[in-house]
Amino acid sequence: MTLQRLLINRIEQRILISTIAFLGILVVIGWLAINEGGRMAAFDSEFTARAIEDGATLFNTNCSPCHGVDGLGSARAPALNSPLLFGFDYLADIHKQQSALKTELGLPATTDARKTEINAQLADLQTQETQAEQQLQPAIAKGYDPDQFNRLANVGWGSTLYNYIYSTVTSGRPVSSSYWPQPMPNWSQIAGGPLRVDQVQDIVQFVLNWDKGSNWTVDDLLAVQQFPKVPVDPATVAQLQQQIQQLQQSGGQLPQYVGETTSIDDIMKGLQGVTGDAQRGQLLYTGQTTPVLPCSGCHTTGTGPAMQGTWTRVVNERLKDPKFAGWTGEEYIADSIIHPSDYVVPGFTDGIMPPNFGSQLTYQDLADLIAYLKTQDQPSS
Amino acid sequence: MSVLPFPSFLDDVKEKGLKRAVFEGINEVTERLTSGMNVQDIREALRGEPASRKPNPRLQPHADGFWLHMRPSYFHQSVTGLYPTFRLGWLSTYFVFFETITGILLMIWYTPSPDVAYQNMLNILSAVPLGQFVRDLHRLGAEAMVLIVFLHMLRTFFTGSYKRPREFTWFSGVILLICTAFLSFSGYLLPWDQLSLWAVTIGASMVEAAPPAVVGTNLNLLLRGGPDIGANGLLRFYLLHVLAVPAILYIFLGVHYYKVIVNAHSLPPREENIGEDTAKRVPLDKRVYFTPDILTSEIMWLSITTLILVILVTWFYHAPLETHANPQVTPLGTTAPWYFEWIQGALKLGDKVLWGIVFPTIVLVFLMVLPYIDVSKTRRWAHRRVAFTVCLVLLSLLVIFSYMGTARFGVHNSADTTIIHQMVMTPQDKDIGKLLPIPYDELVPGMYTTVQFDNPADQADTVLASFNKTLDNGNYGIEGGQTIQTYMQNTQLIPFASMNFTPVPSDATELVDAVQWLDQQIQANNQELLNGWGVVIITEPQHNLKRADVIITWDEVQLNAGHVVLDANGKATPVLDANGNRIRRINSDHVYIDANSQYFSAPGA
Numbered sequence: 001m002t003l004q005r006l007l008i009n010r011i012e013q014r015i016l017i018s019t020i021a022f023l024g025i026l027v028v029i030g031w032l033a034i035n036e037g038g039r040m041a042a043f044d045s046e047f048t049a050r051a052i053e054d055g056a057t058l059f060n061t062n063c064s065p066c067h068g069v070d071g072l073g074s075a076r077a078p079a080l081n082s083p084l085l086f087g088f089d090y091l092a093d094i095h096k097q098q099s100a101l102k103t104e105l106g107l108p109a110t111t112d113a114r115k116t117e118i119n120a121q122l123a124d125l126q127t128q129e130t131q132a133e134q135q136l137q138p139a140i141a142k143g144y145d146p147d148q149f150n151r152l153a154n155v156g157w158g159s160t161l162y163n164y165i166y167s168t169v170t171s172g173r174p175v176s177s178s179y180w181p182q183p184m185p186n187w188s189q190i191a192g193g194p195l196r197v198d199q200v201q202d203i204v205q206f207v208l209n210w211d212k213g214s215n216w217t218v219d220d221l222l223a224v225q226q227f228p229k230v231p232v233d234p235a236t237v238a239q240l241q242q243q244i245q246q247l248q249q250s251g252g253q254l255p256q257y258v259g260e261t262t263s264i265d266d267i268m269k270g271l272q273g274v275t276g277d278a279q280r281g282q283l284l285y286t287g288q289t290t291p292v293l294p295c296s297g298c299h300t301t302g303t304g305p306a307m308q309g310t311w312t313r314v315v316n317e318r319l320k321d322p323k324f325a326g327w328t329g330e331e332y333i334a335d336s337i338i339h340p341s342d343y344v345v346p347g348f349t350d351g352i353m354p355p356n357f358g359s360q361l362t363y364q365d366l367a368d369l370i371a372y373l374k375t376q377d378q379p380s381s
Numbered sequence: 382m383s384v385l386p387f388p389s390f391l392d393d394v395k396e397k398g399l400k401r402a403v404f405e406g407i408n409e410v411t412e413r414l415t416s417g418m419n420v421q422d423i424r425e426a427l428r429g430e431p432a433s434r435k436p437n438p439r440l441q442p443h444a445d446g447f448w449l450h451m452r453p454s455y456f457h458q459s460v461t462g463l464y465p466t467f468r469l470g471w472l473s474t475y476f477v478f479f480e481t482i483t484g485i486l487l488m489i490w491y492t493p494s495p496d497v498a499y500q501n502m503l504n505i506l507s508a509v510p511l512g513q514f515v516r517d518l519h520r521l522g523a524e525a526m527v528l529i530v531f532l533h534m535l536r537t538f539f540t541g542s543y544k545r546p547r548e549f550t551w552f553s554g555v556i557l558l559i560c561t562a563f564l565s566f567s568g569y570l571l572p573w574d575q576l577s578l579w580a581v582t583i584g585a586s587m588v589e590a591a592p593p594a595v596v597g598t599n600l601n602l603l604l605r606g607g608p609d610i611g612a613n614g615l616l617r618f619y620l621l622h623v624l625a626v627p628a629i630l631y632i633f634l635g636v637h638y639y640k641v642i643v644n645a646h647s648l649p650p651r652e653e654n655i656g657e658d659t660a661k662r663v664p665l666d667k668r669v670y671f672t673p674d675i676l677t678s679e680i681m682w683l684s685i686t687t688l689i690l691v692i693l694v695t696w697f698y699h700a701p702l703e704t705h706a707n708p709q710v711t712p713l714g715t716t717a718p719w720y721f722e723w724i725q726g727a728l729k730l731g732d733k734v735l736w737g738i739v740f741p742t743i744v745l746v747f748l749m750v751l752p753y754i755d756v757s758k759t760r761r762w763a764h765r766r767v768a769f770t771v772c773l774v775l776l777s778l779l780v781i782f783s784y785m786g787t788a789r790f791g792v793h794n795s796a797d798t799t800i801i802h803q804m805v806m807t808p809q810d811k812d813i814g815k816l817l818p819i820p821y822d823e824l825v826p827g828m829y830t831t832v833q834f835d836n837p838a839d840q841a842d843t844v845l846a847s848f849n850k851t852l853d854n855g856n857y858g859i860e861g862g863q864t865i866q867t868y869m870q871n872t873q874l875i876p877f878a879s880m881n882f883t884p885v886p887s888d889a890t891e892l893v894d895a896v897q898w899l900d901q902q903i904q905a906n907n908q909e910l911l912n913g914w915g916v917v918i919i920t921e922p923q924h925n926l927k928r929a930d931v932i933i934t935w936d937e938v939q940l941n942a943g944h945v946v947l948d949a950n951g952k953a954t955p956v957l958d959a960n961g962n963r964i965r966r967i968n969s970d971h972v973y974i975d976a977n978s979q980y981f982s983a984p985g986a
Contacts, residue, residue, distance in 0.1 A: 007463055007678075011429040014677040021684035028691050029511070036510045042979075043507040049975035050807075052926060054704065056973040060874050069874060070922065197496060198705050209923050 048205060055206025058199055062187065071210055073226030076181055080207050082224045083216040086161070087150035090136060090221065094129050095147070098122065105261060115263070135218055143227040151228060165204045169195075179229040242290060258366055260358035264335045267366070271334065274367040281372025284365060291360045295369075304353065305345050310376040318345075333370050337361070416449070417441020418672070426673035439672040453642055455668040456675060457660060460646040465540045468682060469533035470641070473557075475686060476526035477634060480564075483519040484623065491571065493619035495612050498573035499705045506702070513699070518690060520700035523565045525690075527720045530561045534748075538772060541760030542647040546658060548752035550640040553633050555749045560630040562720055567622040569718055570615060575809065578706035579715040581618070582610060583725060587741075590733040609708055650760035703809055712809055713802050714788030722786030723779050729791045793943040796906035797933045797968040800915075804899060804931045805972035814972060815895040816917075816929045821976040823889035824919050824927050828882045831900035831915040841884045848882055855880035859934060859965045868967055873930060875920070875971070882916075892917075903933065908945045908953045910935040925976040932969040 008014050060069070068074050071081030079085070089095060101118050104110055110118070133146055140146065148154050157164050170188035173180075187193040188200045195203075212220065246255065258267060283289040285307070286296045298304035305313070314329045323343065324332060335342055338361075340353035361369075384391040393402040412419040418426070422438040425431070432439055443454040460466060490505050490512065492498065505512035534554060537543055543551035570581040589601040606613025645660035653659055669675060703712075717725045727736040755768055762769070784790060794802075806814040816824075836844045851857060855866035855877060863871075870876045885893045899915045907913065913935030920928045938953040939946040945953045955963045 008681065011427065011673060011677055014681045015427065018677070018681045018684045021681070021688040024688045025684070025691050028688075028695050029514070032514055032695060033511060039513070040507050040510070043513070045977045046979045047503055047507065049978035050704075052923075052975045053807075053973040053978060056922065056926060056928065057971075064874055069876065196705070196707075198499060206923075206926075209926060212924065 051202045051205040052209050054199070055202035055204070055209075058195070058203050059206050062195070063203065066184075068225060071207070072224055075226065077184065078226050078228040079224040080165075081210040081220075082227070083212075083221050084144065084149065084224075084227060085151050086211045086213075086216070087152060088212075088214075088216040089146075089149045090216075090218065091129060091132055091146050091149075094125055094132065098125050098129075101125070102261070136221060139221045139224065139227075142224070143229070144221065144224075154228075154230065162204055162208060165207050166200060169200050169203055179231065239290070255362045258338055258358045258361050258363060260338070260356055262338065262358060264331060264339070267334050267338060268331055270363045271330070271367055271370075274363050276367035276369075276371025276374075278368070278371040278375050281368035281370070284369055285372055291365065293357075293360070294354075298352065304348060307373075308376060309378055310373045312377050312379060329374070330370050333373055334366060337366065337369065415442055416446030417444075427677075429673065439670060443671065449671070451638070451642075452671055452675075453645070454672075455663065455670045456646065457648060457663045458667045458669050459648050459652055460660075461669045461675065461678075465536070465542075465649045466646065467532070467536055469529055469536055471679070471682065472529045472686065473526065473533050473561075474634070474638075475683065476522050476529060477630065479522050479687075479690075480519060480526060481627070483515050483522060486515050487519055488623065493571065493616050495573055495615055495706070498571065498615065502572045502574070502702055514694060517694035517698060517700050519568075521690060521694055521698050523568055524719075527561055527565050530558050531720075534558060535776075538751075538768075539762075540647065541650055541765065543752040543755075544758070544760060545752075545756070547640070547644050547647060550637060550644065551752045552749055553637040553640065555745070556633045557630060557637060558748075559745065560626055560633065564622060564626050564630065566718060566721065567618045567626065570610070570618045571622065572702060573615065573706045574701075574703040575706055575710075575712055576701060576703045578610060578708065579712060580717050583715060583717045584721055585610065585614075587724065587728070587733075587737040590737040592734050592738070611708075647760075650762070653760075655761065655764075656758040701808075701811070704807060713794060713798070713806070714792065714809075716786060716788055719783070722784075723782035724786070726782035726785030726787075726790070729785055795943065796902075796909045797913075797935070797966075800899065800902045800906070801931050801933060801968060801970045803902070804895070804917075805929065805970050807972070815898055816931070816972060817974060817978075819889075819891040819895060819974075821925075821927070821974070823892045824929065824974060825886050825889050825892065826919045826921050826927065827886075828880060829885045829892075829896050829917045829919075830882050831896060831903060833884055834897050834900040835904075835914075845882050845884060849880075852880055852882065859967045860937075863967075865932070865934075865967070869930070869932070869969070873969060873971055875928070875930065877918075899931070903935075908947070909938060909940070911938050911953050911955060912936045922973075927974050928971055929974065930969060930971040932967065934965055934967045937964040937966045 008017065059067075059071075064071075066074060066077035067080055071079060073079030073082070083090070101122055105115060105118050105122075129146075133140060136144065136146055152161060152164055168184070170186070170193075171191045172186035172193070173184035185193060187195045187203075189196055243255065247253070258270065262270070280289065284291075284293055284295075287293055296307065299307040310333075311329065314332050318324055318332055319327060319329065338358045340355055340357075341350055344350045383389065384395055390402065390406065393405070396402075397405070408419045408421075411423070415423070418438050418441065422432065422434075425433055426439060440454045442449040443452065444450070487505065490509055491501050502516075505516055537551065537554065566581070566584055569584075570577045585601070585604055588604055589597045591597040591600055602608070604614070604617065605611075606617050610618075644658075645663075647658070647660050716722060724737065724741055727740050730736050757764070759765065802814075803812075804815050805817075806812065807817065830845070830848055832844060832848050833841050852865065855869075856864045858864055859868060866877060866880065885896050887893065896915075896917050899917065903910050903913045903915050910933065913933060916930075916932040918930040918932070920930075922928055937956040939956055948954050958964050
């Protein structure tokens with residue numbers, strides 16, 4: 001028996017076979033490389049799917065006792081299978097038109113005629129909104145606000161929904177005991193809880209899988225058992241209580257606020273016949289009576305133009321500006337309080353003065369403040 | 382006079398002309414790089430012509446060069462064929478380098494921490510171009526290497542090549558075998574999935590048995606870095622895998638190959654007289670020179686082997702990846718890696734110390750000292766009947782023990798648990814639950830029962846009507862005063878508003894097959910699962926996500942060590958409660974199936 005030595009006896013053939021095999025390797029790897037993008041994407045979707053499956057099991061065991069088997073919430077925790085969590089806007093069309101009109105209303109170029117037109121359209125939209133809200137009524141009765149349709153925006157979350165859910169599951173909700181019977185536990189091992197990080201990620205994938213995108217229906221909203229409860233600032237509660245008290249004293253008359261978007265001409269009309277009380281104005285200015293205002297926080301510290309000599313500066317400097325030709329000092333001050341961004345004194349920054357005094361001040365409050373500031377007629381320091 | 386202020390290549394150009402100067406320059410560089418062969422020498426060698434100048438320039442690289450000084454300049458013709466080496470030693474070496482290269486590539490994307498290791502694997506598979514390819518190559522190469530090294534040892538035994546003067550070569554080879562097995566084993570843990578964790582837990586648990594207890598406990602702590610394999614254990618296995626064991630392997634690879642060259646490859650037994658070793662004295666007419674014959678041959682094998690591996694991982698093999706490691710959940714039917722199953726099988730024979738420590742140690746020590754025990758001079762097969770008999774007995778034992786190591790042998794789980802597991806398990810050890818590969822559309826939400834298949838197909842409606850009546854909308858009573866409804870609500874946390882069973886849609890053929898399979902399994906175990914029937918309930922909790930619950934209920938029977946106690950008539954004896962009633966037992970499990978999870982009947986296919 002003689003075995004063929006070296007199997008392939010001729011050197012040319014060995015070289016040829018090597019070359020072909022080497023080219024074969026290149027071809028197969030090249031073929032793989034061409035298809036790699038598709039393969040990786042398929043793998044990704046496959047493993048997200050498996051994460052959802054694992055998340056479903058974990059949710060069923062750990063989360064469903066409070067959030068419900070179907071994620072619709074219970075008296076112990078809010079719904080996750082809810083358009084609110086995913087920011088679906090049932091009144092998207094109306095909201096879009098309202099926002100466009102309000103922007104236009106605030107533009108300096110908008111004529112009075114156009115403003116009237118816009119106000120009419122806004123009123124019309126308001127009617128439409130009320131009608132549209134009729135079918136959402138059962139949800140609204142449970143605490144849903146169609147204008148506050150995005151949970152992330154409501155809580156001021158600056159990152160993604162994934163991260164919102166991930167960090168909530170990870171560390172829980174420590175101080176919810178005043179709203180829910182028990183706090184949400186810290187689930188992740190990195191926060192001292194029982195679940196591994198990847199398990200928390202699986203749960204997030206499962207919760208995100210409830211998203212219907214643009215296909216949420218009214219029935220989905222009405223199926224929700226429990227909406228999130230938003231914590232309330234005790235100061236706000238106190239203010240509301242006081243307003244209720246005032247309301248009772250005045251025999252059911254709501255205080256008439258100036259309004260944030262009221263034009264300066266209308267404000268001046270509103271101020272006619274109202275007598276300012278400089279003493280009460282001082283109390284208001286220094287935050288010693290309600291509504292509690294933060295004026296002195298900036299205007300006595302240099303963050304804003306100084307309180308001292310306000311009237312002197314208004315008369316001697318501001319009204320000389322051609323921009324305010326024909327204005328009175330009262331008009332200037334009223335405009336500065338209600339529309340702080342209309343004019344910013346050089347050397348100071350726009351956006352620091354809150355733009356919402358219009359919804360805190362009545363005409364009486366405004367008149368009192370103006371009366372007080374008129375007493376600041378000493379030379380500017 | 383030089384062109385530049387010092388002698389340079391330009392002088393050559395000036396003297397000989399550009400073309401000749403360049404050619405001679407290339408020639409010289411080539412000769413320096415190859416330590417002795419110029420362009421003409423290489424050309425002649427590759428053409429298969431004899432060398433045209435003396436001394437033979439093809440021997441020069443072996444004398445002067447680094448790389449080829451490790452290789453003999455010629456081999457005996459009798460060892461260059463397929464027999465007697467079968468290229469197994471060469472292949473083992475090939476895999477050492479192959480695994481090193483692919484391993485280093487994988488290291489780039491891997492962090493040995495339980496927090497991120499599994500995520501790293503997903504990243505390698507989903508975001509690293511050709512990541513899956515390299516991982517598959519590394520895994521396939523690792524398993525192939527264990528096999529090849531083992532076969533290499535067998536071949537060496539059968540040709541008697543371990544005999545004098547090659548005893549120490551064999552000894553160093555056994556160390557390489559141990560290193561190979563341990564490398565493969567330690568690499569098993571790194572993906573940090575269920576397969577890794579539990580295979581390695583079983584393997585490492587043997588260490589704990591080492592006597593006395595203080596040694597075993599501390600060795601175990603040292604290896605695992607704690608009572609259980611966790612962050613420390615993973616880091617230790619990783620360092621062993623990439624640093625310590627490869628270092629030992631490379632050192633002994635050097636020793637092993639040095640001994641091979643010093644003693645030369647042993648000739649086929651029949652070519653020598655008994656007791657002779659003529660391998661070093663190669664007659665001139667029997668010499669096969671490294672350059673060019675062995676060199677081209679090795680390049681050829683290199684290309685072919687690589688091509689085969691590349692083709693295998695492209696179309697036929699994918700490294701498994703199960704779910705994330707979970708120390709709290711032991712998968713049913715866990716086994717050690719296949720090359721350690723013989724130890725796991727031996728462990729089932731009884732004492733952990735004897736079979737887990739003493740027995741493997743004896744086997745290894747026996748292998749190491751084999752050439753010093755078997756000192757008979759003859760290498761002829763006919764004269765080594767005792768040695769061959771012992772070897773074949775050991776091989777048979779290896780196969781039998783390995784079989785005993787699998788979950789098929791000696792592991793008894795109750796029938797209900799096993800059947801339900803086989804319906805709903807996620808991919809595990811090349812197996813998958815019957816419900817998972819069913820096309821998503823065929824998983825029609827509804828409630829189905831195996832009772833449908835115990836009767837002729839045309840009676841399905843009557844049978845189900847009567848079954849629904851028995852079930853009484855889920856108020857059917859079971860053990861512990863519960864009903865099926867309350868049981869499902871309390872243990873599986875899935876409340877059903879109502880329970881109404883319908884025939885399995887006949888166009889959902891794979892679902893029909895699965896429910897029918899469940900029925901067959903329950904029938905096949907009808908002694909243990911007396912009067913048993915099963916239920917499959919499919920719901921759709923989310924868009925694109927379905928849930929399948931599998932429930933089995935049966936009358937409890939008397940069991941002895943997991944086996945049914947039969948009465949004189951060969952029937953199972955039901956267990957009765959205090960009131961003399963049979964106890965209706967229940968067991969269930971569920972699985973979620975996403976529309977995109979793409980489970981296949983064979984994972985990775």
